[in-house]
Amino acid sequence: MRIPGNPQASSTSGSTAIHAEALCRHYRMGETVIRAVDGVSLEVRGGEFVALLGTSGSGKSSVLNLIAGLDRPTSGTVVVQGRDLAKLSREELAQYRLRTVGMVFQSFNLIASMTLAENVELPMRFAEVDRTKRDALAREALTRVGLQARMNHRPSELSGGEQQRAALARALINRPQLLLADEPTGNLDSRTGTEIMNMIHDFNQQMGMTIVMVTHERALAERYAQRMIFLADGKVVGDEAAPAVIANAGAEGARL
């Protein structure tokens, strides 16, 4: 599997990509305060594939939104690639979302009125990429996820797997260093889910891209992630290496 859009190879492999310290996100709903994220501290190294696990309402998506710069913390800090997101202006945060992170969602979030090519091209419009280059780049990205024949179709004409592939192509078109995936296989059957996970895994392995994936399926995390962080009630309740990594380490240790 080749990688769409030539994401930047993570030059910061091994260094800290994400650092969250006492991160809180509280919502006020009438009289009550909902503590969606309540004092989360975590660290993700460059090139790492981390899964955020938890039941629904555990705050895993809220943590991801904070890392994505879609939301601002109530308190605490989140530093991504050396930038304290809480201190960025709205404009700077938009630039951060545009160039530093790529995001895929459970519901794909392609714009229904646009063709796949137009969807993939959209971030390049915001990034003011030259019009002449855009077409070629979008075509290339879609070819890499195997959708060259579907370029001028609208999302509604495609299967879920195809839509998620297009969403991946879009997420990576501006060469981000970080891919954030919120339940990327949640709306897919297991076969297409595997297909998408293999793709994401390849970005991590071949390009050294840092990946944070939110999921509630432990099996999925164990199979693809290197580390699993467990969340419950907005707090980190567990942080462990995935079995695959342990097995690899064991194998390496045996070899030595």
Place this chain on the structure above:
Amino acid sequence: MKLPDLTELAMRNLRESFLRNSLTTIGISVGVASLVAMLSLGIGLQQLASRRLMKSGLFDTVVVSSRRDLRGFGHDEERNAPTPGESRILDEPTRQEIERLPNVLEAYPDIRFITELRYEDKPHMTMVAALPESAKSNDAFESLQGHYFSTDTAPEAVIQKAFAEELLGKAPKAGTDETNVAQLAAPLLGKELTMRYAQREASPSPALPPLKTAEANADFSGAAYSVVSRELKVKIVGVADLDPESMRGPTRARVFLPLKLAESLHVMQPTDLREISHAVSDQPVYSSVSVRVKNPSQIRTVEDAVKKMGFNTFSILDATRSMQQFFAVLDLFLGIFGSLALAVASIGIVNTLVMAILERRREIGIMKAIGASDGDVKKLFFAEAGAMGILGGVVGVVLGWAIGQVINLGTNVYLKRQSLPPEHFWAVPLWLVGAAILFAFIVSLLSGLYPAGRAARLDPVQALRYE
């Protein structure tokens, strides 16, 4: 985001909800159309009025008289002026001097005298006035029967309707319709009038020796001339329906001669008697000179220049000013009424865009998630509002123009039925086209202000949660 991208995305979004956006755009068009229709009516009427007034020859004319003429007009300005006795004489060199002033089209002497004209051996007393070649375009001669003077020196006369009635002995009966000019003209055109007048002839030597008093100047030499009775036969070439001198009141003339002809007659003028006691050159002296200005707007400058030369002036400047004021107010009111529809349309834009935000909430969230800034989202909504504004503006101008044409056509049909000449009272100048489209654009942008701000402030997390 760059402008071409913005435009493209905006147009694509407008196409997505085609019906709703078309209806909103039509709303703007109707607003712009009513604005254009109202304003072009105002402008057209103003043009019509000034065209009419220009033709009347009243608004581009300054009447100049000597300050020696104590009957002069506005005395207010004269307080600081030299006393009448010291003032300059309005003679031929002065007339030429006035004619050389900037913005002056021509300056011609006012020659008018009361005299006796015989038609078929019956005497008729009337005021006779001379008219320059340029008076031909005066709208009093628009429905002239016969023709205007063939040359400026031809022994021809144009007579006024009332005089024609007098010549034919047809007094208009009270309560009946006015007599048709064509009927009056038929028996008169080509007929001769015999005019008797008093010619002023310079005497070779003074009739009296100059007075010798202590105070008198040494070079004082009184003028001397004799008055000779003369006769001239003139042919009636035209009968005018309207009175070209209606503004002159009791001194208005009913018979008109070509200017050069009248000048060559050297008819005794009332001023001649007054000037007799002064040193007089052999140049003709005029009681007043009419100055025609190139453009009514230059009247004031010319008036001031002539005043500086030491003469009295009179013009209907104030009348034009109040007319301009009237039309400014009329345009304002028409504009306000026209804008009402556009104001309603602008609410339509706000409504459409707010609806679009609700509908495209998720889309806005997606755009923000993949890197659109608040500014990008704001600009996108502005672009949509602006595009509707420009489109609506263009369609509206065409619509407004069409409405104007239809009304103009309808009115002219009506005028024709009333056997009145057609009039063009509808004008859509190019600046109005541009201004209307620009106005629609600005109003649309203003309408987009609130929706665009609201869309830009949308919280992406909530927007993405929204299904």
